[in-house]
Amino acid sequence: MESRNGEADELPPRDAGDEAKKHYQEGCPGCRLDETNESNTGIPYLNFFYIWIVCLTSSLPIQSLFPYIYFMMRDFKIAKQEQDIGFYAGFVGATYFLARTVSSVPWGIFADKYGRKPCIVISIISVIVFSTLFGLSTSYWMAIVTRGLLGLLCGILGPIKAYATEVCRKEHQALAMSVVTSSRAIALVVGPAIGGFLAQPAEKYPNIFSNGSIFGRFPYFLPGLVISILAAGSCIACIWLPETLHFHDNEKVEAIDEMEAQVGDSNLEVGKAKESGCTSTKNLLKNWQLMSAVILYCIFCLHDTAYLETFSLWAVSSRKFRGLSLTSQDVGIVLAVSGIGVLVYQLAVYPFIVKYFGPVRPLRPSVVLSILVLAMYPFMAKLQGLELKLLINIASLLENVFSTQEHRGIANGISVTLMSLFKGVAPAAAGILFSWTQKHMTGLLLPGSKTHPVQN
16 A cells, blocks of 8 residues: 555555554553444444533533523613613623633643543533522622633533544544534524523413422523433433543553644654644644634624624513513524524535535625624514514524534634634623613614613
């Protein structure tokens, strides 16, 4: 078998290296898993199922609060005016992402030193604890703190991708990444549905939940409790997850060398890959194609999160502020329908579009169409009843479909960190802007001095 340059004399060193890498050390969990994968050529369906469950439950808290965050801020009585509710809601939505920005790199270091499995278990336990405490929040600052601690301690975003590719053979790694992305897509459907249908249960389901029960005294506890129960189930599933990290120096070096070879050229010698590592890192920021893709990715993340925050606040706000006066259940339905549509689009339509047009060409018309759809939203405030619900579901579905293009192809440390930062800025900025617009409804840019106190 010839090398890339057609030189057969490079083959013996590669074979010698491959022979060395087949040595497994007794007592090492990473070696044990590699040996199992070498002997079993089939797809590890059971491990993939556990990964899917873990990734799903860790993603549920991200968007489950948006259908009811407006009502939660209103009940805290933190806002002096009704128009200020969006301002405070924005910071609650931003806290999780800002905390994740700070903790993403340390969690990656932790996973590389102590193993992927401890990182996954700690993340799931943080979901169990802080989702419950967030639902039991009795003040604005308690909600901020619990939400921030959830983002700080749920460091599963990067390690779960590495774990999914390490738990299987190389030919199954593409399927492993699909398991991770599909579980997060399902969370976009289930999360808002849980928040929308289960928040304020004593008002929505008085025959089941009384006002004197714990769910009546803590109207936002039930969504967090359900997510915590699901997370507890996935935490039990972690018992059967194998560890993939090699806990001995030689194998750690070999694993790093193998990763460098995959990123670069699998036929380059290990020594050459190490020498070029520092140069590649220094030149990373000078790679305009990569950095432009990362910048574009972050802008879309900013847009998506700001849209989700603004839409949730606008949909439930009063008609006197040109909102839609929808319930949290209505918002949950709209977001769930949009999530289902995006999932179907990604699985059934997007692959064919990329096959015939490529990943970049469809992006440009999608951006233009997204702007046109967003321009239609203010006019929907004049609609009511079935006509409004039908149109808002269609518009939200189209808006989410048009913004799915950016979620493909970028998975590196820089993009993950910047993504979390932009997603952290988006809810706060959207909440501030939303609150400002409600206070300045009359006039082209400024004016409008009427204020409305919060109605208890």
